Amino acid sequence: MNAQDYRAHVEQVKANKPTEIVTLKSGSVFELRRPNLQSWVMTGRVPQSLLEQGQKAWQEQGKVPTGASAKPKLVTDTAIFFLTLVQDCTVNPRLVQFPDPDKNEIGPETMLDEDFFEIVNWAMSGQGVAGVESLRTFREGRKRGTSGSRANVKKRKPETVSALTN
Secondary structure, X not given: OOHHHHHHHHHHHHHOOOOEEEEOOOOOEEEEOOOOHHHHHHOOOOOHHHHHHHHHHHHHOOOOOOOOOOOHHHHHHHHHHHHHHHHHHXXXXXXXXXXXXXXXXXXXXXXXXXXXXXXHHHHHHOOOOOXXXXXXXXXXXXXXXXXXXXXXXXXXXXXXXXOOOO
8 A cells, every 4th residue: 555545545444434524603604524632642743632631730730830821833833733723623615725716624713713812712622422421530549548458467466576585
């Protein structure tokens, strides 16, 4: 299989993944597909909600200062992430950088801001995705002392016998 065949194969596999018809608050209707989290992680693109949960956990552990302000690079990286996320989710019409007028494509300058951010929220919320709720509680861990009652350890220890010295 050469690279062109592989790309065609990947597009075919993606096309077979389920989509949802979503009517946005503005009245716009999009066919959307959930992003593949595994491929995003493998390529270093992680959803903002996971980053926020990680940062919150690090702050609680004292690894990141509380109230750290956003840096310009973070804002730019977030904007690029959001654009890539929406491009990955949109099926019909498809959001692309350079839209072809003969295809069902739109460009970022064409899309309403409120539609763009609603699709970001749709992708990040995980609404309707099986098993997502269990991920939200994953980092909470279990509470200490929840393993059940135990016998008093001191009562079970054998008495120490000391050697007699004369």
